[in-house]
Amino acid sequence: MTAPFETASSLGSVPHGFFGRRGGVSTGDLASLNCGLGSGDDPALIAENRRRATEAVLPGAALTGLYQVHGNRCIIIDKGSDLATRPEADALASKTPGILLGILTADCVPVLFADREAGVVGAAHAGWKGAIAGVTDATLDAMESLGARREDIAVAIGPCIGRASYEVDDGFVQRFLADDPANERFFAAGRADHAMFDIAAYVAARLAAAGLTRIAIGGQDTYADAESWFSYRRACHKNENSYGRQLSVIGLR
Template identity: 85%
Template sequence: MTAPFESAASLAPIPHGFFGRRGGVSAGALASLNCGLGSGDDPALIAENRRRVADGVLPGAALTGLYQVHSHHCVIVDGDTDLAARPEADAFATRTPGILLGILTADCVPVLFADREAGVVGAAHAGWKGAIAGVTDATLDAMESLGARRARIAVAIGPCIGRASYEVDEGFVERFVTDDPANEHFFAAGRPGHAMFDIAAYVAARLAAAGVTRIAIGGQDTYAESQDYFSYRRACHKGENSYGRQLSVIGLA
């Protein structure tokens, strides 16, 4: 059995998918397709959920992941890589068929990359810290080191927290505006002392500034769409003890 997922036409025919919380075996607040290794869920249920993801996109592929730390670091994965090692990084790239790169999110931005002609793919976890530090730039650099060309790379931004749900304080806004005054455009007015942040648009603009010309944005809001996606912020607001993570994957057949 496999689970439902969203795909991006811009990445086709590269095997990839943005999965939500439907189609799995976990229960309770973590129902049902929880793929988060650090969520406190039953490891056997997580393993089955991750198997359903892999089988739905690239049957027989080795699903690998990272120990995500909200950094800008990107690693290269190949046939000699220990796929169970989970290095501390927030992006990876490969040109090796049969490896499925998996990014876990629960409000942060999953970003999938592909240069179909070169046969190089990448995936990044862009929380706000990694996004402003340049995790997508690092992914592009790593892909180019494997033979990709930036002008050919297509990128899809998957389900993440939407602007209407992402309230931040003035200090947060100032951090981004200090980095680049143009970043003010990604914030809308909120209640006094606060603003609403469009992180998907920020990541897309960062990619465009880096030379990417094909960028797709899914437009989902993980916080608001509780039946379809896990959300760290929603779980915190509801006082839940844990939260699930959805998985976004890409690989080469």
């Protein structure tokens, strides 16, 4: 059995998918396609969920993973990589067929990259810390080192927390304004001393500033749609014991 997933037209025929919480075997607050190794879920259930996702996108492929730390490091995966380890990083790049690059999120931004002409793909986990630190820039650099051309790279921004659900305090806003005053455009007015942050638009703007012209934004709000997506912030607000992680993948045949 496989699991349902969403795709982005910008990535064309490159095997990829944004998975939500449907189509898996986990139960309770983590139902049902929880793919998060750090979620406290039964490892056997997580393994089955990850297998279903892999078979849905690229049957027989080897799924990679990271110990995500909200940084800006990108790992290159090749034929000699040990796929059983989870290095501390937040992005992956590869030109090796038969490997699925996997990123876990639960409100943060999953970003999938592909240069179909060069046969190079990438995937990044962009939480706000990694986004402002340049995790997408690091992914582009790694892809270029594998032969990709920036003008040929297409990108898809997957399900993440939407601006209407992402309230931040004034200190958060000031971090972004100190980095670039133009970042003010990604914040909408909120209650006193707070604002609403559009992290997907921020990531898209970073990609555009890096020279990319084919950028798709899915527009889903992980916090607002509890039936379709896991959400760290929603789980905290509901005092749930844990929270699931959705998987986003991309690879080459």
